[in-house]
Amino acid sequence: MVQTPYELIKKTTSTFLPSELLSLLPDKWEKIGSVVTMKLPRELHAYKEIVGKVYAEVLEVASVLNDLGGISGVFREPVVEVMYGSSQTETIHVENGIRFMIDPQRIMFSSGNMGERRRMASVASPDDIVVDLFAGIGYFSLPIAVYSKPKKVFACEINPIAYEYLCRNVVLNRVGHLVEPCFGDNRLVAPKGCASRVILGYLHDPWEFLPVALQCLKNMVGVLHYHELVPVEDIPRQPLSHIECVATEYDRQVELITVEKIKSYAPRIHHVVLDVRITQ
Numbered sequence: 001m002v003q004t005p006y007e008l009i010k011k012t013t014s015t016f017l018p019s020e021l022l023s024l025l026p027d028k029w030e031k032i033g034s035v036v037t038m039k040l041p042r043e044l045h046a047y048k049e050i051v052g053k054v055y056a057e058v059l060e061v062a063s064v065l066n067d068l069g070g071i072s073g074v075f076r077e078p079v080v081e082v083m084y085g086s087s088q089t090e091t092i093h094v095e096n097g098i099r100f101m102i103d104p105q106r107i108m109f110s111s112g113n114m115g116e117r118r119r120m121a122s123v124a125s126p127d128d129i130v131v132d133l134f135a136g137i138g139y140f141s142l143p144i145a146v147y148s149k150p151k152k153v154f155a156c157e158i159n160p161i162a163y164e165y166l167c168r169n170v171v172l173n174r175v176g177h178l179v180e181p182c183f184g185d186n187r188l189v190a191p192k193g194c195a196s197r198v199i200l201g202y203l204h205d206p207w208e209f210l211p212v213a214l215q216c217l218k219n220m221v222g223v224l225h226y227h228e229l230v231p232v233e234d235i236p237r238q239p240l241s242h243i244e245c246v247a248t249e250y251d252r253q254v255e256l257i258t259v260e261k262i263k264s265y266a267p268r269i270h271h272v273v274l275d276v277r278i279t280q
């Protein structure tokens with residue numbers, strides 16, 4: 001019978017790990033290109049490298065990273081250490097036919113957002129002008145450009161490392177004729193008054209960026225894809241009221257199109273996205 005990767009990992013590590021520690025071996029990991037990231041329990045730290053070697057061999061990757069503290073700061077950077085393998089962790093991750101060049105030691109890649117990356121691939125129309133206010137390495141901008149082929153995508157990014165990968169990924173996916181990377185704070189660099197669709201893929205006080213999102217819309221009319229972390233019982237009321245509050249300031253109406261749950265973020269807290277139409 002074919003063994004699962006995890007069964008193979010347990011069988012191999014049982015030759016050197018004390019039996020009472022085997023149950024602590026992580027059965028969840030993120031595989032991004034040739035790099036695997038996992039959360040290694042403290043009790044296994046003494047075996048970090050040899051355990052990492054087994055995961056690298058079974059999962060056929062060049063490097064294994066230990067997630068020390070999730071994602072932090074405005075740039076949303078991972079807090080990781082190399083457990084095993086090459087410390088040169090730049091790699092190309094292929095998802096839904098899109099190639100993402102990335103260094104998982106320096107840039108986040110959330111597998112939990114995969115469904116939304118796929119959904120974004122089909123939301124835009126050929127007439128659309130899209131502004132992605134938090135583009136990162138092109139998580140949403142690339143699928144939109146490759147599959148929906150809108151008129152234009154302006155992809156804003158403030159982190160110079162993420163911006164560098166964004167520019168390389170635009171070339172790698174051959175969408176340089178459609179995607180224009182904009183380096184800097186989106187409040188300063190996002191093009192105003194031209195868009196039909198704006199993406200706010202950011203979870204830290206996203207409502208603070210609603211004014212710039214409305215200013216990006218042509219005549220302040222169009223579609224917003226607005227992300228927020230929300231207690232289950234406040235979906236969609238809480239994010240909708242944030243949007244309506246700012247829309248009222250600009251004498252605009254809000255029509256709710258869809259509410260998508262992207263992932264559970266914490267107990268009873270969901271990462272959701274609201275598609276809304278801003279009208280006069």
Ligand SMILES: C[S@@+](CC[C@H](N)C(=O)[O-])C[C@H]1O[C@@H](n2cnc3c(N)ncnc32)[C@H](O)[C@@H]1O
Binds near residue numbers: 139158187201202203
């Ligand atoms: C969580 S990441 C990308 C999220 C992506 N939209 C997604 O949901 O998969 C957010 C990105 O926004 C960038 N960012 C944060 N504040 C920004 C700002 N004021 N202007 C432009 N980019 C910003 C960060 O550097 C980071 O790369």
